[in-house]
Amino acid sequence: METLRFEFSALTPAKGVRKTALVGVVASGNLEVLLEREGAPDRCTIEINTSAHGFRPLWEAVMADFTSRRTAGGLRISINDGGARPDTVSLRLAQGVRLIEEPQA
């Protein structure tokens, strides 16, 4: 396992009031994303536990794109990765920030 940590400035704070949101599953080629409302509204911190080694630059690029495109401010995001492709990671993150906007189920 490799653990990666990133902190980005985020253009837009997360919407809604919900404290946490969980999307995806830990499975081969998939990932689980936990979003928690925590920290400054213009920052986003991300911790990734991944089974695939040596992809730090790619993760950094995916996360930079995410925090610049989506409403990711004031979030602490924890990822358990099962070797997901970048397109799956981007989709899960987009789903996560959408879900945390929603009223608690």
Add this chain to the structure above:
Amino acid sequence: MKQWDLRGKARQARIADGMAHAAGKIVAADKLVAFLEAVILSGDRVCLEGDNQKQADLLARALAQVDPAKIHDLHMIQSGVVLPEHLDLFDKGVARRLDFSYSGPQSARIARMLFGGKIELGAIHTYLELFARYFIDLTPQVALIAAVSADRDGNLYTGPNTEDTPTVVEATSFGNGLVIAQVGEIVDRVPRVDIPGDRVHFVVDAGKPFYVEPLFTRDPAAITETQILTAMLAIKGLYQPYGVRRLNHGIGFNTAAIELLLPTYAERLGLKGKICTHWALNPHPTLIPAIEAGWVEQIHCFGSEVGMDDYLRARSDIFFTGSDGSLRSNRAFSQTAGLYACDLFIGSTLEIDLKGHSSTITPDRIAGFGGAPNMGSDARGRRHPSAPWLQAGQEADPDTPAPLRRGRKLVVQIGETFGEANAPLFVEKLSALELAEKLSLPLAPIMVYADDTTHIITEEGIANLLLCRDKDEHEQAIRGVAGFTEVGRQRDKKMVERLRERKVIQRPEDLGIDPLDANRSLLAARSIKDLMLASGGLYRPPSRFRNW
């Protein structure tokens, strides 16, 4: 005196030689090898019916057993190189030269044999192109074809998988060639006459149906959420704004996802009756829910699909059927329909380069082409207008006065930015170019050319290449939907943002697509079993897809 009927006389001589091994037109299966050695001559052009789906498997096995000392240097001209025997012919020295279209399951072996010099390659053709050459410079001397049944006069019933047979027989039989058919059974009266008996010279009873490859079955259980996202982009960002009613779908999970979103997502958008009503399409099982929900008015098929025959028979308002009630397919006509009468082709590929050329060739696989190149090309002979065609033409060329402006076929490549084994969809240089260099081919086998490609859809968004005004814009529009591939990461971010402002690139969020909708619950069927249930039990999935 010059004689003008030598070719006809040569055929008569072959028929006489064959008669020694036959009873009337009927050849016994155990005499087939000796029969073929009697009627085929070294150097013949032979069409061994290898279609996209059905295979003259008994005839292929027999031809692979002939003595190469007696028969050699055959020139095989067939659309599909699918069975191992199709290539055994070259290993054994029976055949030397090959002209073909599609090689699906043999793609790795055909690559090894081409690199090893075992096969002399004519060309890799599109279907209509190979069919056309059957009538000009590649007319077969012998055609070995497959049908469901025959009567003793040689009338053939091809059943739902008619496919290439009428085209092959037309060229061969009227071109002084010999037609030999394998059939599943000999009957007193065929259910319908697909091929008249006077075009068929010999018939062999295989005692069982010909082999058919279930090429067009995609298990909804394997569709990913990213593929659902690309399908939503296609429906909302392309089918809706252009009002695409007449179309063809290639095979692949992205297009299967589109089919399964019609009764759910597209229904919610109010698009029923406004898109996807008329099709040139193989009978994809994944279209069953949309058909059942009343989305589809008519479908013409290239071939059939394993397990779909009863369903097609029971939906004769939608499908073309014969006097016996079963499907009548025809690859040449359906390809022509897809080329001239459809406004959109959408399919998947393995590689797209920076110009927008796409190819399914990889360093160790030569898969050839399916229907994509004909349907995925702008028909320069088209003259009838339609709203999507005119709109696409206007986007490409806003300055020409409308009455003198050609429309454009919408030709769309859809896929995820990374494919199987994390292979990037976007590349700097196509493997097809490397292949052409390695084999000294004058042409790289490009599946869909850049100047025919109008849109590229990935999970990152839609690139509308019609709206690009120069080479730089075109390249950046492609990079702008190439995700985190090397090609995508080397984009000019500022230029991509400008293209986005002009709607050359549209992101899911630009189209109001909610990522939470990219969920498997949006599929109208989530398994093969769901498809079977949606068909009221008429669709009978082949055993390999029955996992319940």
